[in-house]
Amino acid sequence: MNKSLQPDLLLLVRDPIDHAALIQHVRAAEDGAIVTFDGCVRNHSHGRRTLYLDYEAYESMALGKIREIAAQIHEKFPIHLMSMAHRLGRLEIGETSVFIAVSSAHRPAAFEACRFAIDTLKRTVPIWKKEYFVDGAVWAEGEMPPAPLETCAAKPAS
Amino acid sequence: MNKSLQPDLLLLVRDPIDHAALIQHVRAAEDGAIVTFDGCVRNHSHGRRTLYLDYEAYESMALGKIREIAAQIHEKFPIHLMSMAHRLGRLEIGETSVFIAVSSAHRPAAFEACRFAIDTLKRTVPIWKKEYFVDGAVWAEGEMPPAPLETCAAKPAS
Amino acid sequence: MSPSLQTARVKVLFFGRVKEIVGHAEDSVELPDGAPIEALFSHYGANHPELRRFRASLAASRNQEFAAWSTPLHSGDEVAFLPPVSGG
Amino acid sequence: MSPSLQTARVKVLFFGRVKEIVGHAEDSVELPDGAPIEALFSHYGANHPELRRFRASLAASRNQEFAAWSTPLHSGDEVAFLPPVSGG
Numbered sequence: 001m002n003k004s005l006q007p008d009l010l011l012l013v014r015d016p017i018d019h020a021a022l023i024q025h026v027r028a029a030e031d032g033a034i035v036t037f038d039g040c041v042r043n044h045s046h047g048r049r050t051l052y053l054d055y056e057a058y059e060s061m062a063l064g065k066i067r068e069i070a071a072q073i074h075e076k077f078p079i080h081l082m083s084m085a086h087r088l089g090r091l092e093i094g095e096t097s098v099f100i101a102v103s104s105a106h107r108p109a110a111f112e113a114c115r116f117a118i119d120t121l122k123r124t125v126p127i128w129k130k131e132y133f134v135d136g137a138v139w140a141e142g143e144m145p146p147a148p149l150e151t152c153a154a155k156p157a158s
Numbered sequence: 159m160n161k162s163l164q165p166d167l168l169l170l171v172r173d174p175i176d177h178a179a180l181i182q183h184v185r186a187a188e189d190g191a192i193v194t195f196d197g198c199v200r201n202h203s204h205g206r207r208t209l210y211l212d213y214e215a216y217e218s219m220a221l222g223k224i225r226e227i228a229a230q231i232h233e234k235f236p237i238h239l240m241s242m243a244h245r246l247g248r249l250e251i252g253e254t255s256v257f258i259a260v261s262s263a264h265r266p267a268a269f270e271a272c273r274f275a276i277d278t279l280k281r282t283v284p285i286w287k288k289e290y291f292v293d294g295a296v297w298a299e300g301e302m303p304p305a306p307l308e309t310c311a312a313k314p315a316s
Numbered sequence: 317m318s319p320s321l322q323t324a325r326v327k328v329l330f331f332g333r334v335k336e337i338v339g340h341a342e343d344s345v346e347l348p349d350g351a352p353i354e355a356l357f358s359h360y361g362a363n364h365p366e367l368r369r370f371r372a373s374l375a376a377s378r379n380q381e382f383a384a385w386s387t388p389l390h391s392g393d394e395v396a397f398l399p400p401v402s403g404g
Numbered sequence: 405m406s407p408s409l410q411t412a413r414v415k416v417l418f419f420g421r422v423k424e425i426v427g428h429a430e431d432s433v434e435l436p437d438g439a440p441i442e443a444l445f446s447h448y449g450a451n452h453p454e455l456r457r458f459r460a461s462l463a464a465s466r467n468q469e470f471a472a473w474s475t476p477l478h479s480g481d482e483v484a485f486l487p488p489v490s491g492g
Contacts, residue, residue: 029201029251035272038192039404040185042263055403058331058396061380062403086403093187098404105200111273114193118265118404126377126396127403128332139333142400145375148382197492213491216419216484219468220491244491256492276492284465284484285491286420297421300488303463306470 008070009083012059017085017096026081026103033107035114039098041091045140051132055088055097058126062086065125069117077113079104084117086127097129166228167241170217175254180241184261189238191265193272197256199249203298209290213246213255216284220244223283227275235271237262242275244285255287322349326389328356329396334374337366353378353395354385360397373400410437414477416444417484422462425454438476441466441483445473448485461488 009025019038026034041053070082080103087097100117104110122143129140167183177196184192199211228240238261245255258275262268280301287298328343335341338360347356353376361368375398376383382398389395416431423429426448435444441464449456463486464471470486477483 023196027198027252032198032200034194034196034198036192036194036196037265037269038181038194039265040190040192042190043187056331057403058329058377058380058398061377061396064380094185107195107197107276111195111269115269122401122404124382124401125403126331126398126401128399129402130332139399140402142402144373144400145382145398147375148384214419215491216417216465216468216486219465219484222468280489280492282470282489283491284419284486284489286487287490288420297487298490300490302461302488303470303486305463306472 008081009085010063010066010070011083011085012057012063012066013085013087014089015087017087017099019096019099022083022085022099023101025083026101028080028103030105031080031103032105033110034101034103035107035110036102037098037100037114037118038096039118040096041093043093045131048133050093051134052093053091053097053132054130055086055091056128056130057086057088059088062125062127066121069120069124072120073102073113073117076116077104077109078106079109079113082113082117084121086121086125088127166239167243168221168224168228169241169243170215170221170224171243171245172247173245175243175245175257177254177257180243180257180259183241184239184259186238186261188263189261190263191268192259192261193265193268194260195256195258195272195276196254197276198254199251201251203289206291208251209292210251211249211255211290212288213244213249214286214288215244215246217246220283220285224279227278227282230278231260231271231275234274235262235267236264237267237271240271240275242279244279244283246285323347324349324351324389324391324393326356326391326393326395328360329394331396332399333370334367334397334399337364337370347389349390350388352386352388353383356389356395357385357397367397370399374398375400411435412437412439412477412479412481414444414479414481414483416448417482419484420487421458422455422485422487425452425458435477437478440474440476441471442473444477444483445485455485458487462486463488 082102084100102110102114124145240260242258260268260272282303323346325346330338377396411434413434418426465484
């Protein structure tokens, strides 16, 4: 996290996400490209009609993981700035659950960094989605985070 | 062009591009992902400070080529809708020259189609950019469109 | 000062499906200092047999970082048992 | 009706650097029916030697489609000599 001074805008919010503010945050005169990803609530899931969603997070850890993603993309790609917001609580059909904006001088970095950010978020950030249907609700099938190495320190000294 | 009924929004404009309208156009309840690309005027080019740009197009052909791109991405990727606008005339630093929005049920298609659209636009759509600096102006180095096959019909029957 | 004589008080957090099974969002537990996360999980598994069925799909965290199940716990640690994540 | 007796009138459009060299945006030219785009270009190249320097980097279009330089032209065709494109 040697990039902690980078002025990226990283948020967990309970109100509707302000797309314009997130884009404005990354836009600068030296950039030629801005790529955004808008993840929105679909009206269907696995063939069933969705009524609404409810998102829950382990907030302190989720923010930490989002900051790690920001640090990683600055290391991996020649981008300028990123902003990322994930919404929590009840979301209606069509509302934005996650929004990412990335700016860079040239377009490949912005595309690749934005894709990396959402792919990594979906694997590593502790947020859970419950899907509500007319006939019940289920926790969405999620992804297993990468397993940490087993540590030898667990054995007590004998 | 067997997809001419697709209700994509494809524009050449002389006034500032209305990002919100282009995004709104592709947004629908069945979509889970919207990816956008915003190409904006950088304040530098090849190490020189840019003052402004001027875009010129072979308008009828450019619109035709943009429609071809739209038809191609519907064939190649499982996307829902796209919108694409390119601005012509004088553009100031920070203004948007091209904006693309693509919606799909799942994110890979939206990312890949949006990237394909801007990459193909830059190779095949007859639009030219003149860059103005404090000490003069140059036509931007462009890309050669793919060469068409030589046709045998050119030989007159002898 | 044998390790077994010391105890550690850790905070435990529950989310998603795990929270619904356990019935609350947060707990505070005393256990032998240096006991692994695995031992803490067994404590809840004994009271909530349904939880054991999910063991293979859960990840563990210690102080907001993913952690191996063998990670030893000490006083003040914050532990969570995390279902597969589904943000985005 | 030998081809050489018929003539064709085509519209020619100029853009970017080519427009600056030729000095105008549009022209209308009469040439033998079936003459290739290459022959039309030679006509302008003769009047504007600077244009010939750019020949290798130009693409040709006929009726708003990229076309080979050998494409034969007929009355009503719209032709353009296109510098490398730089939109986006």
